[in-house]
Amino acid sequence: MTPPQTDSPSPPHTAEPEPQGVLVIGCGALVRELRAVAALNGRCPLDVECLPAILHNRPEQIPDAVRARVRAAKDRGAHRTILVGYMDCGTGGLLDRVCADEGVERLPGAHCYELYAGADAFAGLHEAEPGTFYLTDYLVRHFDRLIMQGLGISQHPQLLELYFGNYTRVVHLAQTDDDRLAQAARQAADRLRLRCERIFTGIGGLEDRIVELAGSAVMAAA
Numbered sequence: 051m052t053p054p055q056t057d058s059p060s061p062p063h064t065a066e067p068e069p070q071g072v073l074v075i076g077c078g079a080l081v082r083e084l085r086a087v088a089a090l091n092g093r094c095p096l097d098v099e100c101l102p103a104i105l106h107n108r109p110e111q112i113p114d115a116v117r118a119r120v121r122a123a124k125d126r127g128a129h130r131t132i133l134v135g136y137m138d139c140g141t142g143g144l145l146d147r148v149c150a151d152e153g154v155e156r157l158p159g160a161h162c163y164e165l166y167a168g169a170d171a172f173a174g175l176h177e178a179e180p181g182t183f184y185l186t187d188y189l190v191r192h193f194d195r196l197i198m199q200g201l202g203i204s205q206h207p208q209l210l211e212l213y214f215g216n217y218t219r220v221v222h223l224a225q226t227d228d229d230r231l232a233q234a235a236r237q238a239a240d241r242l243r244l245r246c247e248r249i250f251t252g253i254g255g256l257e258d259r260i261v262e263l264a265g266s267a268v269m270a271a272a
Contacts, residue, residue: 070128071095072264075119076135078103079188080162080256083225084135087257096264097129103188107200109140113148120152133263137161155263157256162186165259166223166251175249181218183244185235187225193238214242222248 076084078100088096101119105112116134123132134156138145149156159165163184164172175182189196198204201213220242222235232248239246 070130071097072131072133073097073099073123073129074133074135074260074264075116075123076100077106077139077162079106079186080135082188083253083256084260086253087260090257091261091264096260098135099123100135103192103196104200106139106189106196110144112136112139112141113144116145117148117152120148120154124152131264133157133260135260137165155266157259157263162256163223165255166225166253167249168251168255175221179218181216183214183217183220183242185220185222185238187228187231190222190231190235190238193234193241197238198241210242214244217242217244220244220246222246224248224250225253 072095074084074088074096076098081098081100081103084098084100088098099119101112101115105115116136120132120134123129132152132154134145134149134154136145137157137159139161145156157165159169163186166186167175185193194204201209203209203213220235220239222232222239224231224235227250235248236246
């Protein structure tokens with residue numbers, strides 16, 4: 051005799067995990083420093099994703115790239131808060147429109163040079179010598195790829211004068227106290243036919259702003 055059929059019990063419902071922590075979607079030129087900030091900050095978990103650093107040379111592409119990455123992160127739903135690890139970076143306010151549309155915050159200021167040096171110090175540098183080309187540690191490490199090749203100078207040396215003819219110096223805003231990077235910065239300046247100065251900034255300005263934004267965003271979402 052066939053036993054009566056019985057409905058199998060439904061599997062217990064598993065609740066979706068709650069979004070946790072903060073995701074920073076940043077510029078590839080800040081990747082080491084953003085990860086260092088994440089490692090140092092135990093009060094609020096930080097995850098870091100970075101867009102290609104070559105966007106440094108194509109600022110008009112930054113807003114759409116940030117929007118796409120923010121929306122992808124929202125679709126995943128794994129993070130409670132999303133921050134944008136860019137300054138305006140030459141977008142002419144377009145990045146601010148994206149941030150407003152998507153309900154996210156970005157780092158303050160016009161660019162990472164101002165953030166690292168501090169707004170007042172950077173203004174003083176610019177006022178003292180407007181024809182200054184700034185390098186961070188990342189730009190020193192990847193000078194060939196991002197500057198010489200990225201701007202086409204390696205292939206077309208005549209572009210050097212076009213791009214840098216009105217500059218008078220290179221200022222290396224150094225995040226680490228590294229003699230090899232200092233020497234590489236001097237060599238980069240020589241290739242641009244400019245004198246070189248070095249200012250140690252550390253990552254304190256970046257860390258302070260990330261922690262401030264993350265703390266404010268988490269409190270607002272609570």
